[in-house]
Amino acid sequence: MITYIIKRLIQAVFILLLLTFIVYGVMRFVPGDPLLMYLGATDIQALSPEALDQARQELGLDQGILVQYFKWLGNVFQGDWGKSFHFKADVLLLISQRMPVTIYLGVLAFFFSSTIGISLGIIAAVRRGKWADTVATLAANTAITIPIFWLGIIMILIFGVSLGWLPIAGFTSPFDDFWLSTKKLIMPVICLMIGSMGSNARLTRTSMLEVIRQDYIRTAWSKGLKERVIILKHALKNSLIPVITVMGLQVRFIFGGAVLIEQVFAIPGMGRLLVDATFGKDYMVVQGCVLVIGIIVVLTNLIVDISYGWLDPRVRYD
Amino acid sequence: MALLTVENLKTYFHTDFGLVKAVDGVSYEINEKEIIGIVGESGCGKSVSQLSTLQLITSPPGQIVDGKVIFEGRDLLQFSANGSEMRSIRGGQIAIIFQEPMTSLNPTLSVFQQIGEMLELHLKMDKEMQRKHSIELLKQVGIPDAERRIDDYPHQFSGGMRQRVMIAMALSCNPKILIADEPTTAVDVTTQAQLLALMQNLVNQYNTSLIIVTHNLGVVARYAERIYVMYAGRIVESGTCDDIFNQPKHPYTIGLLKCVPRLDEAEGTKLVPIEGLPPNLINMPSTCAFLPRCPYSIDKCREEVWPPLKRVNGQYVSCYVDTRR
């Protein structure tokens, strides 16, 4: 087990190196002066040609792309993630301010999308063909088709503007004012979780329908167990195995969604930081965000793979 | 009064290819402490008839459309399929062992969890008792090192061992009837004999009646007192084990016996397979389903409907032809 985790961690490091390198490479394609990766266009205009040349040499821009990449990487390990010319701040500092907000949002969205989605899927599978199935399936199918930024806008219009029940934008830390924080988070979290919830429900339904046809479920019936026990004890664990796989991938979707939702609800998180940085051509920030998001996604996938063992005793780690 | 009487049971399935009359008017009975065999080719409805008695048919596509299953004076088919009366019968009064030991045990629950939950349900045992009793059961079915293996998962057992676990599970609540649905088809021949001997032993010990469902006449020959032969969803012949083996009357039974090797026959006797294929159960003609494969057929077989069972010298046969001539 421990050797497995170590093996996976080494793999994860490798994947992260590749990912950051790919993004680094993509950003080098920016038309124009490669200094743009480090300085804003206005800064460049302000400097004299000699100063620019000096900056280029300091940054190693006259060397190959690999050299530069590893230079960046070396700095990252020393805690120097570069400077943001747009925000006039240290990248690591910026990210550490924004990250907790997005993680809080994301964890909530992940929790609700799994619990509600899986429950909907179970209900639909157990009541297959009945009205409950029709409603749950339709809800799930609709949930995966809603453009979440649009849903956010509609919810603002209904619950924020017309009914005035919920604040329409912003973020408050739950440690400052838990109640206000929660009220502000209701709409963003619903938007963020809705897609994953739908796909969890769909997948749980199909997987559950597959499992309840298995021989061991017939055995469970033949023992005289109640339907509830059969579903929750005998079928659920088996049918969650494929769902867990997809849940690992959904961390990506939640991060992707956070970009849109933080924009709609004006939440100061990683998503907005990344969008602002991308538009401001603030590439050191982009590179930093890519690394952090990559780490989180890769780590969640590792957790998912380990949780297989808990669900399925047949899985062996070697 | 028999312990279990099945009357005119009919179970049909709707498939993409049409209506399948898997069980079409089957009647049989079993007495206390009796061992009977139900024999037929795969697809003849023998398993479905057993699942029907416990209402374990998935609906849709299947449905029990007619019949009675009288157990201790009550018709089980009158109970709602998954209601509390039906559930107390399943596992508690009538237990069933399935064909595929590899897939019939839940892969994500330990053996103890799977046996224990039955003891808790039907015998209301607490966890400690469950454990003691489960270990006892595993020892009885011959699983070595039962104390340790009880917490293992099914995939850690071999096929034969899993079937032993199934037997332990089925007998755990001391049922009145044990249905063994092709219990030994998926295991090798040596294990087969051991498992059958084990089952015979245990049902004697527990005073349980045993229904052995199989496609192999050889399997039931040693154990069953009476035999029912099924073909295409119906019983075509029934009688005591001796009668069936010594004086088979239905052409199908005769054919079956000719393809089983026997020790009491002269050396050099050839095994003869039954010609043709088992019938397609969709849109069957109303005449005898064995007709296309029957070497004894007469004109009457082609003109009249499938004959009902009729008594001939203590046996029941559904055939127009007197095959003794």
Next chain:
Amino acid sequence: MKQRRKRQEKFMEERPPMSGWRRFARVFFGRKVVLFGLIVLALYVLIAIFADLIAPYDYKQINLQQVLAQPSGEHLLGTDTAGRDVLSRLIYGIRPTLIVGSATILIAAVCGTILGLIAGYFGGWIQTIIMRCIDALMGFPMLLLALVIAAVLGGGMKNIIIALGVASIPTFARVMCAQTLIIKENDYIIAGRSLGFTNWHLMWNHIVPNAFPPLVILATMNIGMVILMEAGLSFLGIGIQAPDAAWGSMVSAGYNRLTSNPMLSVAPGIAIMLIVFSLNMVGDGLRDAVDPRLRGTL
């Protein structure tokens, strides 16, 4: 009891036997949602083709006399901040949506299939390199990847297609690689090798056709997602921008007029939902009709 009897009678009605193609047709066309999806898709395509005839106004026509008009007989969905007719823009908006959706999937499917095929067929270090790169891309949200690529390349339809296409490659590469690994174990491939067929011949004539059904289904099911991502990028302001009509940027443009002119945002959102829903349902139907076993995997 009477009800039970009735149920039984209904059950007993004979149904005719069915061939493979008829089974496909029954499963595929038998479901109302699939039928609904097909009809909506057909309508969208027809509207896109005949947009010039159907649209009541020129979608780029600025009319400063009629800025932010409410829905009326003249402008069914009102006008936007530049006085352009919203309904006309909605109608013309189908074109970029369909083009981006299908072109992106085409790029992703072709590149992904080739990469997955090569990785799965040759195995070894080739597979390791390709699939690790794919894993690296999978380690990052698709939308963000597309965002970064689009930011580097700049906006416009062509660049959006490239950005989304690259971001969607991993899905196809993974499925294709898994398919290839399964198919290449078949006897006919092994036999083909011993008969001296070239790798190219085996890949193109034997593996690709066999892996085709799941790929087509995967493609159908992913167009919807691509359309959603394109709308997201347009919403963020990096996709197709006004005066060109794209639904995502229309939603975004209406955001500031939410209270006074809700239709500006609401209408394009519904248009997006309808097409994505239809595509997903057709994809589902296709999957269940072709091969129900693919359910867990696609």
